[in-house]
Amino acid sequence: MHKGIIRLCYRKVIDVSSVKPWDKLVFNDTYTEFLLQSQFYNQEKKYTAFRDLITHVPAAEKLHFLVSAAVIGYLQQLQGRVPDLLNSLGRLFLPFNNYRFEIINSDIKDKAKHQVAISFFTGHLVWHDTINNQLLLSIPGNMENGEHLTELFMLPPFVSIYSIKPAAHGTTEQGENIPG
Template identity: 85%
Template sequence: MYKGTIRLCYRKVIDVHSVKPWDKLVFEDTYNELLLQSQYYNQEKKYTSFSDLITHVPAAEKLHFLVSAAVIGYLQQLQGKVPDLLNSLGRLFLPFNNYRFEIINSDLLHKAKHQVAINFFSDHLEWLDTINNQLLLSIPGNLENGEQLTELFTIPPFVSVYSIKPTANHGAA
């Protein structure tokens, strides 16, 4: 039944249309941080779009990293659980151990064009089985009375298997 160890990646896109309070705060703070940090790379104010700025000032690629500082406090609020992804019981369950922030698009004059993504990478999970579009997973160390607990999870859009280490009898994936 055990198929291997996997890590999942969830890409959370946040833009002006995001409605959840957490998302709105991330949207506002990353836009404000971008305005602040981009001044160094755009001192003559020649560029207004993020794409023009990184095209003409290659060092501006650092803005992804610099603006990511604005989300650290919000990520701590998640208490190590990937947002939005619920198990079959409607509970947040997926632990993450790493993330990658990126600015997808933005405009220094038009906040409505600001769009960012946070890619959440799960801890290692035991992949037990696939049932239709659901994964049966076990989170190592998640025990109750000596039994390994499981999670049943429907795979939504923007989730992918990031890495896999198959069991010896399944060969390479």
């Protein structure tokens, strides 16, 4: 029995207060890339704040995309697993297949104001049930001896159900039938 097929989104915010080594590397490299890329849109050095720059130079919206190049290698280090989110056994388990990078805030004269976010989107997950405050999920194709291997997972802050297909649809993105 399952309730539906869902996709999750986790929005990871990284700023000067981030303490994990991976986060610090992303923070430093995205700030360096921001400084480099913003020069093209701010040749007269009129603006120091990211918000002022995109307000007065609409083409500077491209900075989200241009600065995202600094995170590609770090995302590869994650080996397709959403960071920080652990199952009930304390293990990273949640695969992601897409992400979105954004600059929340930055300033060319004050690194402490630099703040970015990476939103991680999962592929389809089978939502079997909700037990207390935890979701019982399985990842399509993750089977052993004909049984779906499950993951018990508590939804922490900054995680949401991005999309849902009601159980009536009954198949995964790989075309597997999910018993109802």
